[in-house]
Amino acid sequence: MSDSPTSAAALLVDCLIAQGCERIFTVPGESFLAVLDALVERPQIDLVTCRQEGGAAFMAAADGALTGRPGIAFVTRGPGATNASIGVHVAHQDSQPMILFVGDVARPMQGREGFQEIDFPAFFAPIAKWAARIDDPQRIPELVARAYAVAISGRPGPVVLALPEDMLAEAVPASLAPRPMVLRPAQAVCPDALAALRDLIADAASPVAIIGGAGWNAKARHYFQQFAERIGLPVATAFRRQDAIAPDSPVYAGNLGYGPNPKLVERIRNADLILAVGARLGEATTEGYTLPSPDHPGQVLVHVHPDPEELGRVYRTDLALCCSPDEFAECAALWDTGAIIPFGAGAEAHREWLEWATPRPSGAALDLASCVAAMREALPADTILCNGAGNFAGWWHRYWRYSAYPGQLAPTCGAMGYGLPAAVAAALRFPERCVVALAGDGDFLMNGQELATAAQHGANLLVVVVDNGAYGTIRMHQEREYPGRVSATTLSNPDFAALARAFGGWSARAETTEAFIAALTEAKDRPGIRLIHAVTDLEHIAASGATISGLRSRPG
The missing domain is CATH 3.40.50.970 (Thiamin diphosphate (ThDP)-binding fold, Pyr/PP domains)
Structure with missing residues (x-):
């Protein structure tokens, strides 16, 4: 490999290509002109020019939701970054992978409140999984790969990386190679926890599932639907997660959130077992943390979520499973359910939803x-x-x-x-x-x-x-x-x-x-x-x- 130098900006773009990036949403800014220049010679990436940074960040968040890989946006410092912050907030609360790159002031200007300067790691820390600045261009491969890993692991979410303008123009050795693509780690399901869950379901009289959210994908939808239909388990979707199960499934019970079917609300209030998979059980889904309540007296709560920090954070959890929703759903679909007598409630809940809808x-x-x-x-x-x-x-x-x-x-x-x-x-x-x-x-x-x-x-x-x-x-x-x-x-x-x-x-x-x-x-x-x-x-x-x-x- 040649040791002739290349620019840090070119290395950054090559690292994005190595991670599978094929589209960038941007509002251009002078703080990252070097990146825009590097993209001229890299047609592998489709550059989408947007009209406002909030729109660009929304597009990146949506692209991450569609693909399961981080949606990518580039914006400039100060007003550009603050405009884009709304998209970071959406990606955070929606548990969707996204990386926002922010052109920053040059390194000698930092800490002087230079033109449009903001401390971006501090500014974005409350609404991002990780926010950092790349000051050393030789660490670009390391930090870009880390950004992808953070964005897609556990509870997916946004990462923000600030890029000092002078750093992007700095020369780096061509031998500094991008790191290989980071893949979402499969989080295995604990067999003992699955056995405990099977016993809880077998003992339940009126169980219900609430699904959709962090890490949900087509595989999770396919296998969880198989599992729920086998045992007649009523399935409700979390707020604005209505594509988490096919609507013609004979156990689909409708969606939670604002204005749900009153019969579904009563079903959840009367459930003796709630199986939440992927859902955070946030305010909108639970009608202000009342459906169920955080302590849910008289109800057993099983919470399946890919992030250990989410389990037990708001809700008292009787059985917590930290694993990928798709891995859990596949294991559940392959269960020997002989000890579980199929429930008739799934079909009844679906009829109630059809009437409501x-x-x-x-x-x-x-x-x-x-x-x-x-x-x-x-x-x-x-x-x-x-x-x-x-x-x-x-x-x-x-x-x-x-x-x-x-x-x-x-x-x-x-x-x-x-x-x-x-x-x-x-x-x-x-x-x-x-x-x-x-x-x-x-x-x-x-x-x-x-x-x-x-x-x-x-x-x-x-x-x-x-x-x-x-x-x-x-x-x-x-x-x-x-x-x-x-x-x-x-x-x-x-x-x-x-x-x-x-x-x-x-x-x-x-x-x-x-x-x-x-x-x-x-x-x-x-x-x-x-x-x-x-x-x-x-x-x-x-x-x-x-x-x-x-x-x-x-x-x-």
Whole structure:
């Protein structure tokens, strides 16, 4: 191997290639020009130019969720990094692998509060698995490999590496080779723990499973579904993890989170055994740590999670298994279940979910339940749905069938503006699949500029903007807590259809269900950007049937 020097930036890019990186999302900055220059000669990596660092970081987080390998973003120091921090927060709370590289001030400038200087290891420490600075270019292979290992091991999550500008331009020996690809370690299941679990299930009268989360993948979905169906175990999915099991599984009981089926809530409250696999049992999934409660009196909790620090951290756990969800699911699927009498509750729970998840028209001019039903008829079963935060998503969470894996990109941390960037990442990752971005009017304008990224990079995606002229979720809470006293939640919106046309897309405005269905029929087979501006009535504020008038009349 030649000993002629190369730049640290070129070495960094070669290390990314060695780790399997094939796409980078970025907003360019002068602090990492050397990296951008190195990428010119390395066509193995597709460089996606984004319009705001928050959008770039959302795309990287979504790409990590789709592939199970770290999504990669490059941003500049100061404003670029702080903008990108929202994507790091999503990757952290959603347990998704991601690496954010931040161009930093030159090493002689550090500690002087130079131009746009931030102490990035300190800034990102609370929301990243690991945050560090690479000051020595000869350690690039070591630290990049470590970043991948940290991001994908245990509970997956984000890593942040700061790159001093002068370090990137420094020469390093060409003999300094990238390290081989880091693979996710398989975490074996303890046979004794499996035997104990089998006994607990055999003794249970009304068990239920809550699945989806850290380390969940297609293998986990396949084998856990086999296991649950063999014993008739009702299976609920954690908040915004609805693709963790096929919706047509005869034991699928529905999803937890905001606005769940009341019958599913009662089933979990009455369960004598709860088997949580992959799920953190966070606030949204558990209705504020009440379903179950951290001490869950009268209930046995078995928690399967790939990170030992998560087990027993919030919940008293009767049996903790630290292992990969897919390894656990495969072992469970191969069990000799002779001692377990199959439960009839799985089929009963599935019937209850089917009844709850059947769209029923509300009488609104543009009825979102009927719109979801129309989308189910018109779009392929393997469609990927991407949404940010807001009540608008409740109709799809309740009525859509998340049939494929991966099939759902939705931030469990409730970040607005996620849906469109996530859809861009999904459309680039799976160009053969239908990708839908769902957004509320407030949600969409958080990152609507990424339509430019979709157009520039040829992404095919359908965008549905649900416009009720308000920050609807906040208005719902406002009407509940302070009836009739509207403050700061009313929105004056642009013509979203015209905005899509400005980006070169096709669009339509729909104020009735019939107009929405007609627009969907025309849009579904078109290429490129297609946007339906769905104008709804604020009075109908949630998929659960909540209305503004109903909230106002509700007792305090």
